[in-house]
Amino acid sequence: MGLSLVLAAGLMTGCAGSNPEEQKPANEQNSGEGNGKANNGGTPAEEAAKEPTKFSFLLPTTVSSGYHTRIPDLNKDKWVLKLEALTNTDLDVKVMEDAKYGVMFASNDIPDVVGSIGGPGSKSMSGSVESGVFMPLDDLLKEHAPNLMSAVPKAAWETVSYEGQIYGIPEFLKSPSRRATYIRTDLLEKTGLKPPTTVDEFLEVLRAFKKLGVETPYQMRENFKYADIVLGAYDVLPYKDQFELVDGQVVPKFFDAENMQKALQVYKTMYDEGLIPKEFATISSTDFTKSIEAGKPGMWSQNASGLPGYRTTVKAAVPEAAVDIIPSPKGPEGKGGYFLYSPVVRTFYINSNVDKDRAIEIVKFFDWMISEEAERFFSVGIEGDTYTLDAGGAISYKFPATKEEQEEESWRSGTMWAVHDATYNRLRLALNEDGKATLEAFDNVLSQEGLPGIGFYPELNAFSKYPDLAAPQPDVGPKLIIDHMVKMIYGKEPISDWPKVIEEYKAKGGDEIIKEATERWNDKSGAVMIEHEN
Amino acid sequence: MIRMTYQFASSRHKWKFMRKYWPLYALSLPGIIYFVIFRYVPLFGSVIAFQNYNIFKGIGGSAWVGLDHFKRMFEYAEFVPILKNTILIGLYDLCFAFPVPIVLALLLNELRIMAYKRIVQTVVYMPHFLSWVIVGGIVVGVLSPSTGIVNHVLSLLGVDPIYFLGENGYIRSILVGSGIWKDSGWGTIIYLAAIAGINPDLYEAAQMDGASRLRQVSSITIPSILPTIVILFLLQIGNFLDFGFERVFVFLNPLNSENGEIIDTYVYRAGLVDRQYSYTTAIGLFKSVVGLALIVIGNKLSKKATGEGLY
Numbered sequence: 001m002g003l004s005l006v007l008a009a010g011l012m013t014g015c016a017g018s019n020p021e022e023q024k025p026a027n028e029q030n031s032g033e034g035n036g037k038a039n040n041g042g043t044p045a046e047e048a049a050k051e052p053t054k055f056s057f058l059l060p061t062t063v064s065s066g067y068h069t070r071i072p073d074l075n076k077d078k079w080v081l082k083l084e085a086l087t088n089t090d091l092d093v094k095v096m097e098d099a100k101y102g103v104m105f106a107s108n109d110i111p112d113v114v115g116s117i118g119g120p121g122s123k124s125m126s127g128s129v130e131s132g133v134f135m136p137l138d139d140l141l142k143e144h145a146p147n148l149m150s151a152v153p154k155a156a157w158e159t160v161s162y163e164g165q166i167y168g169i170p171e172f173l174k175s176p177s178r179r180a181t182y183i184r185t186d187l188l189e190k191t192g193l194k195p196p197t198t199v200d201e202f203l204e205v206l207r208a209f210k211k212l213g214v215e216t217p218y219q220m221r222e223n224f225k226y227a228d229i230v231l232g233a234y235d236v237l238p239y240k241d242q243f244e245l246v247d248g249q250v251v252p253k254f255f256d257a258e259n260m261q262k263a264l265q266v267y268k269t270m271y272d273e274g275l276i277p278k279e280f281a282t283i284s285s286t287d288f289t290k291s292i293e294a295g296k297p298g299m300w301s302q303n304a305s306g307l308p309g310y311r312t313t314v315k316a317a318v319p320e321a322a323v324d325i326i327p328s329p330k331g332p333e334g335k336g337g338y339f340l341y342s343p344v345v346r347t348f349y350i351n352s353n354v355d356k357d358r359a360i361e362i363v364k365f366f367d368w369m370i371s372e373e374a375e376r377f378f379s380v381g382i383e384g385d386t387y388t389l390d391a392g393g394a395i396s397y398k399f400p401a402t403k404e405e406q407e408e409e410s411w412r413s414g415t416m417w418a419v420h421d422a423t424y425n426r427l428r429l430a431l432n433e434d435g436k437a438t439l440e441a442f443d444n445v446l447s448q449e450g451l452p453g454i455g456f457y458p459e460l461n462a463f464s465k466y467p468d469l470a471a472p473q474p475d476v477g478p479k480l481i482i483d484h485m486v487k488m489i490y491g492k493e494p495i496s497d498w499p500k501v502i503e504e505y506k507a508k509g510g511d512e513i514i515k516e517a518t519e520r521w522n523d524k525s526g527a528v529m530i531e532h533e534n
Numbered sequence: 535m536i537r538m539t540y541q542f543a544s545s546r547h548k549w550k551f552m553r554k555y556w557p558l559y560a561l562s563l564p565g566i567i568y569f570v571i572f573r574y575v576p577l578f579g580s581v582i583a584f585q586n587y588n589i590f591k592g593i594g595g596s597a598w599v600g601l602d603h604f605k606r607m608f609e610y611a612e613f614v615p616i617l618k619n620t621i622l623i624g625l626y627d628l629c630f631a632f633p634v635p636i637v638l639a640l641l642l643n644e645l646r647i648m649a650y651k652r653i654v655q656t657v658v659y660m661p662h663f664l665s666w667v668i669v670g671g672i673v674v675g676v677l678s679p680s681t682g683i684v685n686h687v688l689s690l691l692g693v694d695p696i697y698f699l700g701e702n703g704y705i706r707s708i709l710v711g712s713g714i715w716k717d718s719g720w721g722t723i724i725y726l727a728a729i730a731g732i733n734p735d736l737y738e739a740a741q742m743d744g745a746s747r748l749r750q751v752s753s754i755t756i757p758s759i760l761p762t763i764v765i766l767f768l769l770q771i772g773n774f775l776d777f778g779f780e781r782v783f784v785f786l787n788p789l790n791s792e793n794g795e796i797i798d799t800y801v802y803r804a805g806l807v808d809r810q811y812s813y814t815t816a817i818g819l820f821k822s823v824v825g826l827a828l829i830v831i832g833n834k835l836s837k838k839a840t841g842e843g844l845y
Contacts, residue, residue, distance in 0.1 A: 102809070106589045125808055131590035222787060279679050281787045282699050286671075467804040468612070479788075479803070486788035490700065508611060 013018045052084065053361035056092040056111035057356070060101075060124075061344060061417050067404075067411035068095045079412050082382060084375065087365050095415070098124045105133075113362055115348045115418055121166050121458025121526075126336040128456070129167050134349040135359065144360050145367035148419070156343040158528045159457045168347035169366045175423045176530055177450035179338035180304040180441060181329070183228060184314075185322040187214060187298050191308070195326045199233050199266055202299075202329040206275040206344060209298035218270065219297035220280035221288045223476050226301050227280070228338065230270075232451055233331035234263040237339050238477030238485075240470075241455030241530050243517055246524075250454055250517040254481055257499045259331070264498070267489045273301075281486055295321055301338065304441050305424060308434035325441040327447050337449030340530050342457070342474065345422045369419045378417035379427040381409075397431050452531035454521060462516045466509035583816035603816035612800075619706075620796040623782075624774045626710045630825060632770055634714050635721030635765060640751060642722060643729050655726075658719030666716075670784025674710050697789075705790040709782060716781075726764040729755060764842040772829035775821045797821060 061068070071077045074093045084091055096104065098117045101124035106108065110133060116122060120129040128134065149510045152172050160168040183195065183205075191208035194201075206217035221227040223533050246255065254260050270276045277283060283291075292300055292310065295318035302310070304325060314321045330336040348366060350359055368374055380397045381389040388398045400406040413425060424442055429435030463470035468480045476482070484501045487493045497525055507515075521527040535602040552559060584604055585596040607613060638658065645651040661669065676682050679695040689695060698704045736754050745753065779798035786794050797817060807816030829844070837843040 102589070126589055128590065131588070133590065277680065279697055279700065281789050282674055282678075400789060464810060467810075472803070479791075483788040483791065488790060492789070 018506070050088060052088045052090040053358055053365070054090040054092070055113055055358060055362055057113045057115075058094045058096060058104075058111040059115050059418070060098045060117050061095055061415060062098055062117065064097055066415075067407040068415065070404075070407075079381075079416060082377065086377060087368055089361070089365055102126050103174065110351055112351050112354050112358070113348055114351070115346050117346050119170075119342065119344045119347055120162050120349075120455045121456075125369065129376045130161050133352060134167050135352040135354070136167055137169065137350065137363065138166050140359055140363045141166060141169075147370055148367050151370050151421070153343050153533050155528050155530060155533075158526075159344040160347050161340060162458065162526070169363070169419050170344040171346040171348075171417075171419050171422050173341055173343050173345060173423050174421045174533060175442060175447060177337065177342035177446040177532065178303055178305070178341050178423075179226070179301060179326070179450075180307075180325045180446055181301055181337075182307075182310065183298075183299050183324055183326050184295075185324045186320055187212060189459065196329045197327065199230065199329050199331055202229075202233075203266070203269065205435050206270065206298065207273065210273070210275060214296075214298045215254065216277055216291060216297040217275040217299065218293055219288060219300035220270075220276035221283045221285065222281055223482055225473075225475055226288065227276075228475075229301050229328060230263045230266045232338050233329055233336045234259040234266075235331065235333065235335045235451055236260040237451060237453075239339050239453070240459075240480045241342055241528075242339055242451065242453035243455070244453060245521070249514055249520070250515055250521045252505075253453065254477075255502055257502060259333075261495050262499050263330075264485060264488050264495045267485075267492070271489050272441050281490070293317060304438060304446055307441060308432075308437045311434050311437075324437075325445055327445050330512065335451060337446075337451060339475065340450045340452055340532070342455060342528075342530060344457075346418065348418055350490055366419045369417065370421070374417070375420070375427055378413045379421070379425055381412060395427075395431065396464070397428070399432070444488045447532065450532065452529065454517070455528050455530050456517065456520060457526050457528055460513060460516050460520070462509065462513040466513070469505060469509050469513060478505075480508065505520070542659035549599060568594065580612065580815060580819050582812050583819045585812055587812040587815075590809070597680045597811075603813045604820065606813065607817055607820065612795075615792070616795050616797055616800050619793060620775055620777065620798075623706055623709055623777050625797060626706060627713065627777065628770060628774070630710055631718065634718040636725055636759075638718055639722040639725035639729060640755060643755070644747065650750075655719070656724070660719070661716045662720035664716065666778075666784055669716050669781075671710055673708065673785070677708070699785060699787060700789040702790050702793040705785065705794040708785060709777075709794065711786075712747060725759055725762065726767065728759040732758045749829065760840065762840050764836055764840055768829060768832050768836060768844050772825045773831040774828050775824055 038264060068074060074080055074095065075091065077093075080091060080093050083089075092111075101116060105126045105128050110128075114134070116124050148169065150169060153174060156172040157166060160166055161169045187209060188195065189206065190212055191205065193205050193208055196202040196205045209217040218229070219227070224231065228237060234256075236254050236256055236259050238252060242253045243250050244253055263405070267276075271278070271280075291297060292302075293313045293316075295314050307323070308326060310323045314323050328336040328338070348364055354362070369378075377413045380395055383389060387395050389395060400409045413428065423440065426439065429439050459470075469478045471478055477485075481501070484493060484498075488495045488497070500511075517527070542551065546658045579593075581593060582596070584598060584600060585593070586599050587593070642651055642655055645654065677684055677698040679685050679697045679700075684698070687693040696704075697708075698708065732755065735752055736758075740750050740754060775797060777796055777798065779802055782794060782796055782799050783802065786799060801817050802812045804810055805817075833843045833845065
């Protein structure tokens with residue numbers, strides 16, 4: 001009851017003045033006039049003399065701490081001021097946790113430019129794109145953002161479209177393969193084995209680790225999150241964007257009962273032989289991180305971008321540790337790796353109340369973000385402050401040393417750098433050894449693995465009808481499926497029952513999901529094939 | 535309890551009375567305003583349970599769907615097990631967790647050394663200030679089959695480690711038990727206050743009559759705090775289906791959710807994660823109506839049995 005009351009209270013306030021026409025973006029009138037003057041003045045207006053474009057700009061975060069929380073007035077922050085100077089804008093920057101967007105939309109106080117994590121159909125967008133809160137951008141982009149149009153991959157544009165029109169500018173991933181298999185090379189050398197290339201070799205290495213006395217040969221975790229190496233090898237990942245076309249029907253990959261049973265059997269073997277922690281069903285992300293940082297596991301799965309971090313933290317705990325990324329072990333069909341990410345990390349929308357002149361400038365602002373000037377600014381900051389150039393033009397960057405400085409860097413090159421290829425920051429990574437190793441992993445290992453699939457943007461309607469069958473997060477499977485998988489690994493249900501699980505899924509609403517998915521795929525409406533760009 | 539109702543000779547008298555004691559009325563205002571704004575006004579928001587609510591259209595613009603959401607709730611395949619879990623866990627909580635603060639308060643009251651009593655009191659109510667996330671972390675750690683102290687002790691006794699959180703059979707005990715650890719100390723405060731209000735003459739008289747400590751407790755202390763116990767019991771009944779979301783959520787995993795999932799955690803999964811405002815409001819409304827019915831029935835029974843009641 002408490003829950004519903006709080007919810008209802010939030011909604012009530014939302015109703016006051018819910019007429020979208022009534023809301024006025026804060027700066028609309030002023031800047032509209034300003035632009036008009038600058039453009040229509042009798043004298044030939046010089047670029048430099050043009051008045052800066054004013055707009056309010058909302059950036060999403062997932063955390064309630066960090067650099068932006070320490071700055072009393074973000075609009076006077078040195079990085080924001082520099083960004084304004086570089087782009088001739090006058091920004092009113094706000095930062096909000098993604099989880100609080102529902103409240104913002106309910107209160108109807110919506111900034112001129114709203115950035116949000118994921119695509120237009122994401123939960124935090126609360127259906128605002130479908131309700132016409134933001135403007136379609138096709139014409140603006142074609143005319144004023146030629147660089148973006150060519151740089152952003154097609155799948156990313158598809159993801160930010162609704163009913164055939166583009167509604168947002170994506171922060172995109174050119175390479176959707178993000179996660180990698182880590183191994184303690186020093187331990188591997190002690191076993192005398194080669195890096196595992198198949199699932200059988202993978203098990204052999206884990207057994208050898210166990211013999212060496214490694215506490216956790218493979219770092220398992222609850223709900224298979226960052227612990228899905230075997231599911232990947234058999235290509236049965238139960239995720240949101242892991243549907244596939246089988247006999248004219250679009251079905252989830254775990255419908256492949258044969259491979260799913262094999263994968264579960266491998267996990268069961270690992271469980272029975274103590275190659276994964278016996279209590280993996282209650283190992284939270286905190287326990288997982290702590291265990292890795294304490295140097296306990298021999299192998300684990302994580303984002304490839306974490307390599308420099310692991311090299312530092314694991315070495316701090318175990319001085320002789322050597323951490324490397326290796327190609328993920330392959331299953332019988334030669335597949336392996338992890339799920340390919342949706343090509344859209346964040347999306348930036350323009351409020352439909354923004355007038356056309358300003359919308360043009362906003363689109364240009366984002367177009368600038370993929371320029372070289374922008375890359376240098378966001379990656380290494382300001383010359384003479386955070387980096388210097390030597391005579392040859394080589395950058396020497398003042399690497400962040402303290403936690404505060406790291407947060408400041410991540411504010412500049414993570415949060416503020418709205419639109420760009422977020423695969424990795426080549427300029428920044430190429431500056432030191434661990435960074436170069438990361439680049440190498442991306443270019444040589446990750447580009448060769450990962451599992452493509454069909455995803456739906458916006459999400460299937462049937463998902464909200466059957467929450468037990470919908471993936472709660474992009475990298476967590478539906479409750480119904482995960483429950484059975486965990487029980488089978490713990491031996492509480494026979495693995496041979498998997499076909500029954502599929503029947504149960506179908507009976508409890510899965511048939512409707514498959515029907516809608518197949519229709520959407522055939523109609524090409526919001527069904528995105530997520531794969532390597534080749 | 536003695537009830538007094540003031541009879542005024544005329545409305546003029548009443549007005550005068552109110553003028554005289556105006557500061558008291560003024561003091562009550564913030565409370566009344568709080569309840570009207572934050573408790574009564576939001577009640578009207580419950581109408582969205584009968585709509586397909588869309589935050590951009592508001593209550594005025596959303597389509598009415600009648601009882602569809604209630605129908606969907608009762609048709610949900612897992613609804614019966616979830617309701618069963620909720621009722622069972624609520625019942626265990628009422629049977630095992632509710633009496634603990636009373637016993638604890640009686641025990642604390644018998645302590646003679648003041649300093650010791652204070653220390654014990656503080657220690658037992660400290661856990662109340664920890665959030666459920668932290669309590670969850672502690673309990674998961676303590677019960678861990680590889681590193682937990684409970685299993686360490688069991689292994690010394692020659693028992694194989696038990697994965698307590700991985701068994702359907704233990705989850706309800708863990709839920710109720712962790713609640714007792716966290717909140718029973720806090721619950722004693724109200725009983726201790728009630729005990730402090732008992733007239734010491736009664737004890738003195740009893741001692742003269744040669745009553746033992748135990749006899750004093752059973753014949754004076756318990757009857758004196760009975761009204762408090764009854765009122766708290768009735769309030770607890772009203773919250774019967776509101777076991778709480780967080781305290782269950784932190785312990786749930788695929789191995790124990792069969793016995794552990796309650797309405798609140800289902801609402802979280804189906805609604806807040808998935809923006810189903812109307813559906814979850816319908817479930818909330820269902821819970822509230824059940825709570826109201828229980829409180830009315832409980833109050834009637836209690837009035838008949840003990841003469842005590844909420845209203």
